[in-house]
Amino acid sequence: MNWIPLENQEQLQNIKNAAGFSIIFKHSTRCSISLMAKRKFELDWDSIPENTNLYFLNLINYREISNAIADVFQVHHQSPQLLLIKDGECIFESSHGEISADETAELILASAE
DSSP states (O other): OOEOOSSSSSHHHEEEHSSSSEEEEEOOOOOOHHHHHHHHHHHGGGGTEEEEEEEETTTTHHHHHHHHHHHTOOOOOOOSSOOOOOOTTEEEEEEEEOHHHHHHHHHHHHHHH
């Protein structure tokens, strides 16, 4: 799997309008906890269904997009943070040590049934 860099607000509208599942991972490049959460997620991301778009936001470089995510998907800003989007709605969010690729994959499979 590969990250899709989230670098403009038009992409947020594409995610909001997309059918199916997308994941947004918000990462602070200045935070060791964020780095550990990212590495842990990437170690297990093979469990995520292949047709799931994985968006990566460097929130240090794109703080305005992070703020827009909070508004568009009605979530409280945290970092690191993972949002699971289904048909344009955030159905799950986790942060810090709670971020898990396996748990996210289970939610995708359960929600797809």
